[in-house]
Amino acid sequence: MHTEINYETCLRYVRGETTLEEARTVRAWLADPANELLAQYWMSQQALESEPVRPADGNDPYDYASMRENIYARMQLDSIPTASAARPVMWRRWAAAAAVVGAVAGTSWLVHERGQVAEPTVASYATPYGQTRVVQLPDGSEVTLNAHSTVRYAATPNSERPREVWLDGEAYFSVKHMPNHQPFVVHTTAGLNVEVLGTKFTVYRRHEQARVVLLSGKVQVAFADTTKAKVILKPGELLETSDQNPSKVVHQAVQAAPYAAWADGKLVFEATTIADIATRLQDTYGVEVVVASPALKQRKFTGTFPSNNLDLLCENLAATFNLQIVRRQNQVILSNHPSSHHNP
Template identity: 45%
Template sequence: MKHNISKETLLKKYVNNECNSEELDLLFEYLGTSQADPQLYSIIDTEIKKVALLQEKMDEQQAAEIYIAIRKTIREKNKPIDQGGSSWFMFSYPWRIAAMLTGIIISAVIAYYFLNEKDKVISYATAYGQTAKIVLPDSSIITLNGNSSIQYISGWSSQVRREVWLKGEAFFSVKHTYNHQKFQVHTSDKFNVEVLGTEFNVYNRNAKTRVVLNSGKVTLNMQESSSQSHLTMNPGEMVEFKDNPSKFVKRGVNAAAYSSWINKKLILDNTSFREIVSLLEETYGLSVMVPDKSLYEERFTGIVPCENAGMLLNAIALSFNLTIQKQGDQVKFQAK
């Protein structure tokens, strides 16, 4: 933008219904770009948590779905309808409760609650230890690992970015379109993975994010304060970070090992017992006790089956020469 006003200020003014006509034009030009996503989500997320709709607080999932609806609204509109002010819509009595939300929040809530069948938010989730294969509208395929979920808007077209929102872990096989349409995986308001057509694994749990590229090329978009940085990955590379994307670590790895779970096996490549315990807890929902803390630093290389928790536990016990005591979801490992 060739103006002194910052993008963040524009977004905040719009949320508070304070934009003039020229600022609205500038804002919608900006909102049509991928760079707007992190700042937009952060501001929207802050604002919607300040209000209540029909006397009920919006939970995290509703906030995420409202954000998806906002993106849907933005990408289909070049500029808002001017009704003598900066609001998109005018409401009578039935909508007075919605007047608590200003500007784009009103549009978002309406989009969220009144998306038609074509443009509804689609959600998939897996239980602990379960995997699922999802075919997207463009024929791209997502394989969800246990205790994971994705969301996307139905009714994809060739004119807009393909976008999904992930929690947990998933392997993506993205179809390359004839018009080089971008595909984005969002894991937070500060980070997304952008590709054209490729295969890669994304892990997003407990503030830790890891991306491993199997084939093709991806771009990682990372929000840092008021600016955004971009990082390109090549096959066989892994990028991971905890909390702050700007503090990432990038290194070469055996990419197949990180996505081997889609074939119901684990390729362990000098993998520590600590990492395996995290896997058992996060993906299989087990509560693991390890009295001998020195076991955490033990490492193993090999292939073990992971079709179910029982099979995996037995393989781990055999690989590390351990005994297992199991009661319900409680598991205790001890050295023989």
């Protein structure tokens, strides 16, 4: 029988009320980096609902540094404490989960006397080149990070303030609508902020450019430059700005799906110049792409490829344009094939 992981399930786990199979499922869930932020939020909620008791001997049951030393042994226990276990044991189980979360994410939370919780650090999640990552936020929203991207988010949301994230790179957002209509805001270093209530969209911030593409719902784009009017996007619309020409704002209808295809493990090119393809490859794989001639950079290519197969894309580029493609360590060189008599 499948065990649903929610706050009550985790609470039963720390109380020692789960079965052996349920406990194993909870531990596996806690060890998944994609769940670390939600787990941390549940821990803080439990801290507010309980009143931990400090041992009379003065030892701090929340000494996470020492707990981390034996955390992996704890997480692989085959026996489950009984429901009558003392409260410090319950809190050690939360602490064990927190240690795993902290070891992966570099974030932390501390429980003080009388059940007070210190302000949690802002959680930060990043992806290396060639990988994407799904992050579950405490409010139930989901962020899919593209390669070489970073998102930050407050570990404990405040229902009286907007939900806020800070993005560097590219991400696909699936935002959960809240009963109190709490806004969700994505901040970028481009001076462009995306305000939503519940929707699906992508945000791109690289190479002195910023772009928002709306797939469903409704978003409002605001600017740090308050002389610019806010722009409301409809599904299938794009908004784009450039640091080189900050006064220009592009707002137009587009085929939105290709802009989010990377979240499904695909690279989609539709009449895309080789120059733009080179930039995409650099952003995705961290490779330096050298295009031999300016004329070659302007040639256009259409196709869909799995994002985990750079070789397949290179083979198709070579066949389509009769190119010679040479890979040297972290460099890809595109040039006309010596046997070609065609000058693009």
